[in-house]
Each structure stands twice: as C-alpha cells, then as structure tokens.
Amino acid sequence: MKIALIGAGPRNLAILGRLLFTVNKKATYEIDLFDPSPIGGRVWDPYLKNNHAYLMNSFANQVTLFDDYQLLDHEVPIDRPSLLTWAQTVAFDYLDDHPEYPKAYRDEVLTLISSNTFASRGLFGVYAAWYFGELQSACPKNITIRFHQTEITDMKKGPRRFSLTGRYGFEGKYDRVVLAPGHLDNRLNEKQRALADFAKKHHYAYYPASHPAENDFSKINEKDTVLIEGLGLSFFDVLLSLTGGKGGSFVTNNDGSLSYRPSGHEPAIVAGAFNGLPPRTKGANQKEASQVYQPHFFTLDRLKAEANDNLGKIPYDVFMRILKEELTYKYLYNQVQQLALPSNVSKAEIMHSLLDPSNWSTINQKYHLQLDTDLDWDELVFPAFSWQTAEEFNQNIKKHIHDDILSAQLGNDWSPLTGAYYLLRDMRDTIRTLYNENYFYTSGYEQMLTTFRAFDNQLSAGPPLVRMQQLYALMEAGVVHIAGPDFKTGFGHGKFVATDRYKEHFEGNVLIEARLSEIDFTIARSPLIRSLAKQGLIRSNDRLHKADGTPLLPNTIKVDLDTLTVLDNHNDPVNGFFVSGIPLEGERWFNTEIPRPYVNTLIFEESKRLVNALLARHPHIHRLLTKKD
Numbered sequence: 001m002k003i004a005l006i007g008a009g010p011r012n013l014a015i016l017g018r019l020l021f022t023v024n025k026k027a028t029y030e031i032d033l034f035d036p037s038p039i040g041g042r043v044w045d046p047y048l049k050n051n052h053a054y055l056m057n058s059f060a061n062q063v064t065l066f067d068d069y070q071l072l073d074h075e076v077p078i079d080r081p082s083l084l085t086w087a088q089t090v091a092f093d094y095l096d097d098h099p100e101y102p103k104a105y106r107d108e109v110l111t112l113i114s115s116n117t118f119a120s121r122g123l124f125g126v127y128a129a130w131y132f133g134e135l136q137s138a139c140p141k142n143i144t145i146r147f148h149q150t151e152i153t154d155m156k157k158g159p160r161r162f163s164l165t166g167r168y169g170f171e172g173k174y175d176r177v178v179l180a181p182g183h184l185d186n187r188l189n190e191k192q193r194a195l196a197d198f199a200k201k202h203h204y205a206y207y208p209a210s211h212p213a214e215n216d217f218s219k220i221n222e223k224d225t226v227l228i229e230g231l232g233l234s235f236f237d238v239l240l241s242l243t244g245g246k247g248g249s250f251v252t253n254n255d256g257s258l259s260y261r262p263s264g265h266e267p268a269i270v271a272g273a274f275n276g277l278p279p280r281t282k283g284a285n286q287k288e289a290s291q292v293y294q295p296h297f298f299t300l301d302r303l304k305a306e307a308n309d310n311l312g313k314i315p316y317d318v319f320m321r322i323l324k325e326e327l328t329y330k331y332l333y334n335q336v337q338q339l340a341l342p343s344n345v346s347k348a349e350i351m352h353s354l355l356d357p358s359n360w361s362t363i364n365q366k367y368h369l370q371l372d373t374d375l376d377w378d379e380l381v382f383p384a385f386s387w388q389t390a391e392e393f394n395q396n397i398k399k400h401i402h403d404d405i406l407s408a409q410l411g412n413d414w415s416p417l418t419g420a421y422y423l424l425r426d427m428r429d430t431i432r433t434l435y436n437e438n439y440f441y442t443s444g445y446e447q448m449l450t451t452f453r454a455f456d457n458q459l460s461a462g463p464p465l466v467r468m469q470q471l472y473a474l475m476e477a478g479v480v481h482i483a484g485p486d487f488k489t490g491f492g493h494g495k496f497v498a499t500d501r502y503k504e505h506f507e508g509n510v511l512i513e514a515r516l517s518e519i520d521f522t523i524a525r526s527p528l529i530r531s532l533a534k535q536g537l538i539r540s541n542d543r544l545h546k547a548d549g550t551p552l553l554p555n556t557i558k559v560d561l562d563t564l565t566v567l568d569n570h571n572d573p574v575n576g577f578f579v580s581g582i583p584l585e586g587e588r589w590f591n592t593e594i595p596r597p598y599v600n601t602l603i604f605e606e607s608k609r610l611v612n613a614l615l616a617r618h619p620h621i622h623r624l625l626t627k628k629d
Contacts, residue, residue: 001029002031002032002175003019003175003176004032004164004174006034006152006177007035007179007180008033010065010594011180011580011603014065015607015611016132016145020139020140020143021140025142028142029143029144030143031144031145033145033148034151035147035150041125041128042182042211043182045125045213046105046122047102048214050212050237050241052108053244055119055464057464059116060083060084060115060118060119061082061083063082063124063127066131067595067608082289086130088109088113091130092106098126104120105120116285148166151528154531155532156535157537157574161173162576176576176578177576178578178580178614179579179580179583180581180582181529181581183519183582184519184521184524185525186517186523187524191490192209195491199496204496204509204511205220207513208513209513209515215238215512217245220242221246224508225508226267226508227270227496227506227512228269228271228512229515230513231276231278239271239470239471242267243260243262243266246263247264248260248262248266250470257469259476260470269479270506271480272484272500273487275385276382276387276397276483276486276500276501277401278463280404280417280421282422282462283412283415283421283465284410285412286414287422289596290597293422293423296326297326299430302322303322304439313441313444314434316440316441316452324377325357327377328357329354329357330420330423331416334414334415335416336354336371338414350363350369380459381458382454383396384400384484390504401475405465421459421460424456428590431589432589442547442552456590483500488500495507496511519582519586521555522554537569537574538566538579539568539569541586542554553587557579558571559587564584565577565578566578566579578613580606
C-alpha cells in the first residue's frame with residue numbers, strides 16, 4: 001500500500017507514528033510525506049529568521065509528539081521524551097550533529113530548565129525533525145518512509161488510486177491520501193486588495209494576515225508609524241520584531257518587572273482590536289504535564305444528564321451557567337487557600353461549604369470573610385466596553401495589564417483569577433465532547449462559534465507571561481500605544497488610518513494585520529485546495545443551518561466525523577481520502593492544539609481513528625482489484 005501524507009506538521013507526524021506500529025507486518029507499505037517547509041511544517045520552521053525568538057504557546061513539559069497512551073507495546077522500543085525532557089537530555093548532542101541549524105537553538109536548550117519555560121517555535125521544529133529521525137530508525141522492515149520537501153499542487157482520483165502532482169515535476173500514485181495542511185493563506189478580500197493597491201501607489205508597507213515569522217520587517221525603522229490591527233498572539237510576535245528585533249532590550253528590575261531600553265530604531269506603534277485589550281496572559285506554570293483539573297460541577301455526566309432532561313440537547317445558557325459555576329468555585333477556593341484565618345475557623349469547613357453554590361451568598365457573613373463571591377465572568381472578557389471615554393480607557397488599560405501580570409505571577413493553579421482561567425484549557429475535552437457529539441441546538445452552535453469562542457480565547461488563549469510583561473514595559477516606555485475598542489483600519493488622505501469607539505484618529509505609513517488568515521477553505525490560495533473544490537472532491541459542511549436557512553459552517557471541509565473520510569459534492573465518501581486538523585475547525589471543536597503527554601490528547605485520539613479507517617479494507621475494493629488507474 002502506498003500512502004501520501006500531505007503536510008508534515010504535528011498531525012501527520014502523529015499519524016505517521018501510529019502507522020509505523022499498527023500496520024500489518026506481513027504487508028509492504030510506502031509512506032511519503034510532503035511539505036514545502038521542513039519536517040514539522042510551516043509554523044515551526046527552524047530556519048525562519050524569527051522562529052528562534054517566537055515562543056510556543058504551551059509550556060515545554062506539556063508538548064510531545066509521542067502517542068504515549070496507545071503505542072506503548074511494540075517490538076522496537078524507543079524513548080518518548082516530551083519537548084522539555086528532550087531539550088534537557090539529547091537535544092544538545094543532536095544539534096551538535098546537525099550544524100545546519102542556527103546556533104541560537106544550542107543556546108536555547110541550555111535555558112529550558114523547568115516546567116515553567118516555553119520553547120521557541122523553531123526549537124519545536126528541531127524536535128520534530130529529531131522525532132522523524134527516531135521513527136526512521138525504528139521503522140519496521142516492511143515500511144519505507146520518504147520525505148519530499150515540495151508542495152503538492154493537484155490530486156486526481158482514479159478508479160483505485162489517487163494521482164498526485166507536485167512542484168518540480170513530482171508525480172506519484174497512492175492508495176490512501178491524508179491532507180493535514182495546517183493554516184492556509186487566503187486570497188485577499190476586497191478590502192485587503194484595496195489596501196494593497198493603496199500601499200503600492202504610495203510606496204507604503206502593508207502586511208495582510210499571515211504567519212508572523214514570514215514577514216520581513218527589516219525596512220521599518222524610526223521614521224515610520226505602524227498601525228497594528230489585532231492584539232492576539234500574532235500581535236506579540238509582531239511587537240517583538242519591531243522592538244527587540246530593532247536592537248532594543250528588555251531589562252529585569254529588582255522586583256522582577258521589566259523595563260525597555262530603546263535602540264532609537266523602533267517605529268512609532270499604535271495597536272488595537274475589537275475589544276480593546278489583549279487576551280489574559282498565561283500564569284506561571286504549577287502543573288505537571290499530565291495534571292488536569294477534575295471539575296466538581298462541570299462534569300460530562302452532569303452535562304449529559306441535563307441533556308437527557310431536555311430531549312438530548314443542552315441549552316447554551318445552561319452550559320454557560322454550569323461552566324461559570326466551576327470557574328467561580330475555583331476562584332473562591334483559591335481565595336480561601338491564601339487566607340490567614342483565625343484559629344477558631346476551619347479552612348476545611350469553608351472548603352466543604354464551597355461545594356454547594358447556594359452557600360456562596362452567605363459564606364462571608366457566616367465565616368467573617370471578604371471573598372468576592374459575585375464575579376461577572378462576561379465583564380472579565382470585555383471590560384473595556386464599559387470604559388466610556390478615551391481618558392478613562394487610557395487610565396485603565398495599563399492597570400488592567402499590570403493586574404493581569406500580578407494575577408498570572410501567582411500561578412496557573414493557585415491564582416484565584418488566572419487559576420480559574422486555566423480551567424478552560426483543562427476542561428476543553430469535555431467541551432469538545434459536547435460539541436462534537438451534537439449536544440447543542442443549532443442556536444447553541446452559533447453561540448459556541450461566536451460568543452463562547454470569544455469568551456474562551458480571551459480568558460484562556462493568551463500569551464506567555466513574559467510577553468505581557470514586555471508589552472507593559474513598552475507601554476511604560478512610550479513605544480506602544482493601545483487604542484480603544486472597535487479599532488478599525490483603512491486609508492484616506494494619503495495615509496493608512498485607524499479609528500476607535502472614542503473617535504480617536506491615528507495615521508501611519510505601515511499597516512500590519514496581526515493575525516493568521518481566517519480558516520476558510522473556500523477562499524484558500526492553495527492550488528491543491530482550489531483544484532479539489534473545483535473537481536467536487538471536497539465540499540462545504542452543510543450539517544447545520546442558521547435560522548435563515550444558510551449553512552453555519554460553509555468554511556469547513558465536510559467529512560465523515562467517525563473516520564475523517566472526505567465527503568464529495570454528492571455527499572458520497574471519497575474512500576481512501578482523509579482530512580485532519582485545521583480545515584475541520586468549527587466542524588470539530590478547537591483543533592488548533594499541540595499534543596500534550598499522558599492525557600490522551602485530541603491529536604492522538606484523532607490519529608487513532610483515522611489510521612484505523614485508513615487501514616480498513618473497503619467493502620467495494622474487491623470489485624476494483626482488476627481495474628487500472
């Protein structure tokens with residue numbers, strides 16, 4: 001059997017690992033990986049200029065490529081280190097044996113000394129290459145693995161096999177194809193084309209949504225004014241490139257805070273976003289790799305029981321009420337843990353009382369406490385919308401960021417607020433089960449994809465703590481100005497312009513969209529995706545519809561959710577063709593995660609299901625054995 005894995009990122013590497021140790025040992029297999037970037041994929045390319053400085057968004061001890069739950073028993077024993085363990089053991093020797101990697105990675109592995117450290121994206125790419133080498137060494141004799149650093153540009157389906165065409169003249173035929181392309185760049189929309197034309201006409205610089213590490217900011221300097229649209233994770237990457245990347249430096253003060261020393265080559269920077277604030281920062285890590293919070297209220301059993309009482313569905317407001325109960329419990333629990341109580345008050349008794357939410361309104365009076373028992377979780381997501389003027393916003397924003405830093409420094413387990421935010425990550429599998437197994441009404445799915453996604457992203461998907469400390473230092477130094485909510489960009493009167501809800505007006509000669517492209521295969525630039533859509537081999541998901549009858553998820557590729565087999569324009573399975581990962585975002589909940597060791601993470605669960613389907617003998621295959629392509 002010949003198998004093509006298009007994309008050499010974490011998903012297809014996990015699928016490759018599973019294939020190696022689950023295939024029939026009496027059969028012969030050829031497995032080819034394809035990616036225009038090195039092993040590890042585009043996001044983690046260690047040769048990109050800035051990827052040695054851009055950080056991953058998961059702690060190094062919570063990153064792995066080894067499917068430690070399902071593949072412990074096989075004939076070829078191999079070590080299964082997490083990224084952190086690898087960095088502390090074999091990484092330095094591996095880098096010495098591979099001088100083609102930048103020296104920065106040798107320096108970096110010496111700094112990864114604890115579970116509270118983040119590795120660079122490029123170092124994860126080196127880890128991925130090492131992992132691929134380990135798989136090659138452990139590869140059974142009946143399997144051949146090849147990596148082609150090229151882009152697949154087209155695929156045609158024959159009676160039995162798929163014909164692939166790639167750049168540089170590659171052609172090949174395969175029995176099975178797995179497409180896991182990661183984030184795809186999109187064709188420019190009407191507004192972006194207008195911005196690009198304006199920039200070209202005036203000799204300005206415009207950077208549409210893309211992977212930050214691929215942008216060349218070398219020509220931007222102190223003569224420029226930069227408008228940055230977006231305050232999420234990509235914003236922090238862009239910000240580092242325009243400050244530290246211009247020769248500035250961050251200095252650690254005696255109290256642990258940071259100060260910024262400008263080089264004089266930084267541009268003036270104005271940044272903003274719809275809600276006016278960056279997401280909450282990640283707390284200092286206090287968790288082992290496999291340590292996952294066990295909820296008291298937001299349990300799968302309780303949520304399914306709620307659904308059973310409601311014709312098999314859980315209303316969105318019920319889902320959120322129970323979720324906020326759990327967050328509030330953790331918030332109160334951590335407050336009590338930090339209290340110095342009188343000797344006649346039992347902390348254990350208070351903790352027991354917290355297990356009943358009906359006690360929360362009276363707990364202060366009963367135990368003479370001053371707990372904040374009436375927390376507005378929605379207000380924590382978008383507090384800037386309640387700040388009425390530009391003056392109020394400017395007064396509050398630095399305090400908001402400073403308070404977030406102080407909260408995060410208490411840790412992702414012990415901090416009342418940051419510890420509660422982290423629960424959203426630990427409980428993601430429960431949310432994913434409800435979402436993927438159709439427990440919501442259609443209106444609930446709409447709210448999950450809009451209201452809840454904003455809630456989740458703002459509270460649980462923020463940057464490493466050091467990045468927020470750097471932002472605060474840059475604001476203190478006057479290098480960065482954050483504009484108010486409803487930040488909008490455009491052009492006029494010979495300049496890029498931006499406005500916010502306070503009618504503040506900003507002008508610049510550089511505009512950067514600090515975000516990845518929208519996940520939407522229908523507007524992807526990829527020639528392969530466009531060809532597959534034109535042939536009708538992939539189609540939009542039409543399972544769910546909005547109240548007006550339009551599809552809810554037209555941007556996602558429709559698959560059989562049990563096997564990840566692609567469904568074509570006639571809704572028939574394209575047997576032997578599978579899609580995994582980012583193109584299914586929305587059809588499945590929160591696909592953008594890196595595998596975590598010892599918790600049966602999504603990518604490993606998905607790879608198990610996909611490989612089982614890939615290796616299965618299709619019922620119709622006997623009719624095709626005598627046919628030719």
